Amino acid sequence: MDRVTRAAQQVDDQFYRVLTVLRAVTLVYAVGVNAARWRDFEHPVAAWLLIGVMVIWSGVVTWLYEPRHRATWVFIVDMVVTLALLRSTQYVHTPEMLAEHTFTLTTYWVTTVVVCWAVRWGVTGGLLATAIVQTVDVTMRPTVNSSTVGNIFLMVLASMLVGFCAHALRVSAVRRVEAERAAAMASERERLGRAVHDGVLQILALVQRRGNEIGGEAAELGRLAGEQELALRSLIQSRGRDEPTTDGQMIDLGRALDTLAEPRVSVATPSRPVMLPAEVVEELVAAIRACRANTTLHGGPEPSTWILLETVGDRVVVSVRDDGPGIPSGRLEEAEAEGRMGVATSIKGRLRDLGGSADLVDTGGQGCEWELSVPLTRVSWPTGAR
Amino acid sequence: MVRVMVVDDHPLWREGVARDLTEAGLDVVATAANGVDAINRVLATRPEVLLLDLNIPAPDGVEVTATLTQRGLDTKVLVLSASGEQQDVLDAVKAGASGYLVKSASREALLDAVQAVARGESVFTPGLAGLVLGEYRRLSEAPPTDEPDAPRLTERETEVLRLVAKGLTYKQIAERLVLSHRTVQNHVQNTLRKLQLHNRVELVRYAIERGLDE
Numbered sequence: 001m002d003r004v005t006r007a008a009q010q011v012d013d014q015f016y017r018v019l020t021v022l023r024a025v026t027l028v029y030a031v032g033v034n035a036a037r038w039r040d041f042e043h044p045v046a047a048w049l050l051i052g053v054m055v056i057w058s059g060v061v062t063w064l065y066e067p068r069h070r071a072t073w074v075f076i077v078d079m080v081v082t083l084a085l086l087r088s089t090q091y092v093h094t095p096e097m098l099a100e101h102t103f104t105l106t107t108y109w110v111t112t113v114v115v116c117w118a119v120r121w122g123v124t125g126g127l128l129a130t131a132i133v134q135t136v137d138v139t140m141r142p143t144v145n146s147s148t149v150g151n152i153f154l155m156v157l158a159s160m161l162v163g164f165c166a167h168a169l170r171v172s173a174v175r176r177v178e179a180e181r182a183a184a185m186a187s188e189r190e191r192l193g194r195a196v197h198d199g200v201l202q203i204l205a206l207v208q209r210r211g212n213e214i215g216g217e218a219a220e221l222g223r224l225a226g227e228q229e230l231a232l233r234s235l236i237q238s239r240g241r242d243e244p245t246t247d248g249q250m251i252d253l254g255r256a257l258d259t260l261a262e263p264r265v266s267v268a269t270p271s272r273p274v275m276l277p278a279e280v281v282e283e284l285v286a287a288i289r290a291c292r293a294n295t296t297l298h299g300g301p302e303p304s305t306w307i308l309l310e311t312v313g314d315r316v317v318v319s320v321r322d323d324g325p326g327i328p329s330g331r332l333e334e335a336e337a338e339g340r341m342g343v344a345t346s347i348k349g350r351l352r353d354l355g356g357s358a359d360l361v362d363t364g365g366q367g368c369e370w371e372l373s374v375p376l377t378r379v380s381w382p383t384g385a386r
Numbered sequence: 387m388v389r390v391m392v393v394d395d396h397p398l399w400r401e402g403v404a405r406d407l408t409e410a411g412l413d414v415v416a417t418a419a420n421g422v423d424a425i426n427r428v429l430a431t432r433p434e435v436l437l438l439d440l441n442i443p444a445p446d447g448v449e450v451t452a453t454l455t456q457r458g459l460d461t462k463v464l465v466l467s468a469s470g471e472q473q474d475v476l477d478a479v480k481a482g483a484s485g486y487l488v489k490s491a492s493r494e495a496l497l498d499a500v501q502a503v504a505r506g507e508s509v510f511t512p513g514l515a516g517l518v519l520g521e522y523r524r525l526s527e528a529p530p531t532d533e534p535d536a537p538r539l540t541e542r543e544t545e546v547l548r549l550v551a552k553g554l555t556y557k558q559i560a561e562r563l564v565l566s567h568r569t570v571q572n573h574v575q576n577t578l579r580k581l582q583l584h585n586r587v588e589l590v591r592y593a594i595e596r597g598l599d600e
Contacts, residue, residue, distance in 0.1 A: 194441075194469065194471070195441070197469060198441045198468050198469050199396070201468035201469055201489065202396045202399050202468045202489060204490075205399075205468060205488075205489040205490040206398060206399055206402060206489075208490055209402070209490070209492075209493065210402070212492070213493070226490060229490050230490070233468075233469060233470055233488070233490075236469050236471065266511075266512045266513065266553055267513070267516075268512045268513045268514075268515060268516025268517070268519075268551040268552075269472070269513075269516055269517075269520070270516065270517065270519065270520020270521070270523065270524070271472040271473050271476050271517055271520055271521070272520060272524060304553065306512050306551070306552045306553030308512070308516055308519075308548065308551040308552050309516065310516075310519060310520070310523065310548070311520075311523055312523075319548070319551075319552050321552045321553060321554075323553075363562070364561070364562055366554065366558055366561070366562060369552065
């Protein structure tokens, strides 16, 4: 049996398990109703024998509805036995009881087979079973009254509802399996793709290495290979994250930071995605770029930068450090007090708008270090923040 | 002379690295192109350092590392990865690797790393430090039922690891925190050791659970 069929069958199995309970409950009800009125019957002994048959059949048919026996003939035999018991009401009841539309011998117990048909053959099966059962019931009555019509109406409703649900659940189970299969195929494709990329990366790294050693024009080739190697590596790393990286407006900040990696920029992120609203990610990346711009502005010739992404409790913290000359502590506040709006002030402003903060860390002369922090729980962009 | 073995399925790369190591005065005792040969040759030659590519024909680099750790060998594993796939790198380190470098690292960086690993130190790139920090955070946020006895970082260890992730050298960290170089190294190594120990306990527990179920 393939996985699709199995998924549909699992849905059926659950239904039949619930129906076992329904059968038991309606059986107890039927026995109770009949025990309370057996003296009214025209043939009480026959009534008790028939109730015995109903009890035994309930057990047998529960066993027959188990997955390994469940075949079309089980449904037909269950229907025939149920109809026979239902029709025996005509023999057991007095003509007055029949005319008054008191409960049949089987009471609500007959519903179970109708619902079984609805699960098996959908709305059509349920309605067909309802028609058969109600025909057998109504044709033994001398008259038809409102309670007969009410019973028919309820059974039609029940069989349609169950038939529809069973069909819908089977379809969704099948779709789920198909989606899982598609996902498995996609991940296999990605695995193959990674193997190819790995080979390309090896070559690029090799060219870079040997190029540098040989020098001259080869060194230039090596440098170009190194740039491509880094670009491809950050692409693969961000795609390798195992959870979906876009969730409506939520995107993975780690993935966004990976794209900032350059030969002089190192990016450290956790292996889990850090999901934030797209606007927040956009602003954070802009702020990080501003930190770096500040570095190149004040830092002289090309300092190296390190970016670290962490989640600390309910906050996301991004540290941006460089090995440039740094900003002396107090200098920023001074500039701000003098009314000068520098890059630093704009970084702080951006983070404030996000409900977070941007702080310069005192590095004791080890370059410039920003710590950008935003709340992790914020899901929607605050109105009027822009 | 440090005894090294190089495992890589890419012949050009494998020979290039082996040549670099030999020229630098290291003893390349063996090379291998796949996981099976790697394990067998490590057992036969007992190198001090195993330079291991993660992406090799099965068993892959992570499994090779796990196998060697399980056997309790003294060989230190230094992972060299072209793609630097985050989960693979994290898995290799948890399985017992002492460090990780991307293949584009310079020749000097590679030689330094091999020497450091041979001395018993851990080789952390900022990227690896970020991954390890993230892993500890994941463990501390997981419900206790999923991760009983999960290791925790001390405040100092967290501080040191964050600085490594921000690209500071051990020397710079020692200066900033007013610690000795050796202490910084110990802190870094402890973060790895605890994670590896936890991973081993987890594997045993998983094996027992599986064993009881079957």
